[in-house]
Amino acid sequence: MGMKERREREKEEVRTKILDAARALFVEEGYEAVTMRKIAQAIEYSPTAIYLHFRDKKAVINALCDTDFLKLATRFRKIAEVADPIERLRAAGFAYADFAMRHPNHYRLMFMTPHPPHSPEESEIEVGNRDEDAYAFVLWTAGEAIEQGLLRPELDDAQLVAQIVWSAIHGWVSLRMTKCNEPWVDWRPQKRSIEAVIDVSIRGILRPQQAPAETSGRGARKARA
Amino acid sequence: MGMKERREREKEEVRTKILDAARALFVEEGYEAVTMRKIAQAIEYSPTAIYLHFRDKKAVINALCDTDFLKLATRFRKIAEVADPIERLRAAGFAYADFAMRHPNHYRLMFMTPHPPHSPEESEIEVGNRDEDAYAFVLWTAGEAIEQGLLRPELDDAQLVAQIVWSAIHGWVSLRMTKCNEPWVDWRPQKRSIEAVIDVSIRGILRPQQAPAETSGRGARKARA
DNA sequence: TCATACACTTAACGCTGTTAAGTTTCGGAG
DNA sequence: CTCCGAAACTTAACAGCGTTAAGTGTATGA
Numbered sequence: 001m002g003m004k005e006r007r008e009r010e011k012e013e014v015r016t017k018i019l020d021a022a023r024a025l026f027v028e029e030g031y032e033a034v035t036m037r038k039i040a041q042a043i044e045y046s047p048t049a050i051y052l053h054f055r056d057k058k059a060v061i062n063a064l065c066d067t068d069f070l071k072l073a074t075r076f077r078k079i080a081e082v083a084d085p086i087e088r089l090r091a092a093g094f095a096y097a098d099f100a101m102r103h104p105n106h107y108r109l110m111f112m113t114p115h116p117p118h119s120p121e122e123s124e125i126e127v128g129n130r131d132e133d134a135y136a137f138v139l140w141t142a143g144e145a146i147e148q149g150l151l152r153p154e155l156d157d158a159q160l161v162a163q164i165v166w167s168a169i170h171g172w173v174s175l176r177m178t179k180c181n182e183p184w185v186d187w188r189p190q191k192r193s194i195e196a197v198i199d200v201s202i203r204g205i206l207r208p209q210q211a212p213a214e215t216s217g218r219g220a221r222k223a224r225a
Numbered sequence: 226m227g228m229k230e231r232r233e234r235e236k237e238e239v240r241t242k243i244l245d246a247a248r249a250l251f252v253e254e255g256y257e258a259v260t261m262r263k264i265a266q267a268i269e270y271s272p273t274a275i276y277l278h279f280r281d282k283k284a285v286i287n288a289l290c291d292t293d294f295l296k297l298a299t300r301f302r303k304i305a306e307v308a309d310p311i312e313r314l315r316a317a318g319f320a321y322a323d324f325a326m327r328h329p330n331h332y333r334l335m336f337m338t339p340h341p342p343h344s345p346e347e348s349e350i351e352v353g354n355r356d357e358d359a360y361a362f363v364l365w366t367a368g369e370a371i372e373q374g375l376l377r378p379e380l381d382d383a384q385l386v387a388q389i390v391w392s393a394i395h396g397w398v399s400l401r402m403t404k405c406n407e408p409w410v411d412w413r414p415q416k417r418s419i420e421a422v423i424d425v426s427i428r429g430i431l432r433p434q435q436a437p438a439e440t441s442g443r444g445a446r447k448a449r450a
Numbered sequence: 451t452c453a454t455a456c457a458c459t460t461a462a463c464g465c466t467g468t469t470a471a472g473t474t475t476c477g478g479a480g
Numbered sequence: 481c482t483c484c485g486a487a488a489c490t491t492a493a494c495a496g497c498g499t500t501a502a503g504t505g506t507a508t509g510a
Binding site for chain 2: 496497498499500508
Binding site for chain 4: 451452453454455457458460463464465466467468469472473475476479
C-alpha cells in the first residue's frame, strides 16, 4: 500500500509549487511583491493552504534562500578546480559578484535581508561541506592560502581571512544595489570597479614578497607558482 | 505681524516632534516598529496629522536619514584634522564602523534599506561639502592620497578609491548586522576583525614601496611622512 | 462680524500575515 | 457496505498596515 507515499509525494509537489510561485513572483516583481495571497493566487489555492506546508512566511523565504545558496555553491564547485588558492579566491570573488548582479533579488534575500537565523538541521545545506556551503568554500581556500604561506604572517586565521574578502565583495555588491541611484556618488563602471575591489583585497592579504609588481594582477597569475 | 512666523514655527515644532518620535521608536524597537500609527500615538496626534507635515512614510524616513548623515559627517569633521591622508582614511574607517555598530538601526536605515533616491534639493545636506556629506569627505581624502603619490599608480581615480574602501567597511558592517547570528560563520572578535579589514584595504591601495613592513600599521603612522 | 485658511480628526479603503472553524475527500477497519 | 478518522483544503475573520476623502473646529485678516 503505497498510499502514504503517494500522499507525501503529492504534498511535496504542492510545496515545490509554492516555492516556484514565490520565486517567480519576486524575480519579476521584487521582494515586496511576494505576499502569501499572491503566491496562493498563482498556484490557485487559498492563502491559508500555504500554512499547511510552511509554518509562516519566513519559512517560505528561508526555503527559497536554501536553494539559492545551493546554486551559488554549485557555481563555486567549478572554481574548486583552480589549483592556486589565490587565483581560486579571485575567481570566486568574480563569480560571487556576478551571481549577485545577475540575481539581485535573490542576493537581497540571501545576504541583505535580516531573517531569524536559519537553524542548520532544518536546512537542506550541509554546513561545512564546500560543495554546498559557499562560505565553507571560501574558508577552505583561505586555509590553503595560509598553509602555503602565501598570506601575510599576521593573517593566520582562515575565518578572519574569509571574512575580510567576503566583506569587501559583499560591500561592493550591496552598496551598488542600495545606493546605485544616489546622485551624490558617481559610480565607476561595474567591471573596472569590481576588479579593483578584488585586486585590492587580494593584494592586501598577500605576503609582501608575493605581491606582483604589475598593476592588475591579471597578467601575473602564474608568476607566483 | 509675526502671525505667519509663529504658525510656521509651530508647524516646524510638530515636524520635529514627529521625527523625534520616529527616531525613538526605531532606536528602541527596530525598523519594522516604525509605523505611522505608532508615531502618531507617541506624539498624541491622529495618524493622518503626519501627512500634513510629510508626503508619506518614506519622506519621514528620508528626513531621519538626513539628520543621521549629518551626525556621521560631524564625526568625520574632527578627523579632517589628521594631516596624512592615509591615516585620515584609517581613522575615518574606524569612525564609520564605530558609528554603525553603535547605531545599528540608524545604519540600517541609511545604508542598508533601499529607498527611492533622495533628490538633493529636498535634502538638508549640501552634496559635495565634506563637512556635511560623509562620502565627499572620503572622496577628498582619497584625492589627496592620489595627489601625494601614496597610492598604486593604477588607482588614479578618487571616486574609485573611495568606493573601494567604502565597500570594504560597509561590507564588514552590514554582514555583521545581517548575518551575525548565523551558525555557519564563526565571527572573529569585532575589534580584531575591523582592524584587519581596514589594514588590508589600505595596504591594498598603497603604492608598494610605501607599505610599511609592520603588521598593524598603528606603530608606523609617521614612518611615511 | 464674518468668511476663509489652516491644523487637525474621523471613517474608510484595500492591503498585509495569520488563525479558528468549517468543509470536503478518501483510505482503512469493523 | 458502512462508518470513522485523518488529512487537505476553504471560508471568514482579526488586527494591523499606509493612505485618502470628507468633515470639524479654531483663529486670523478683512
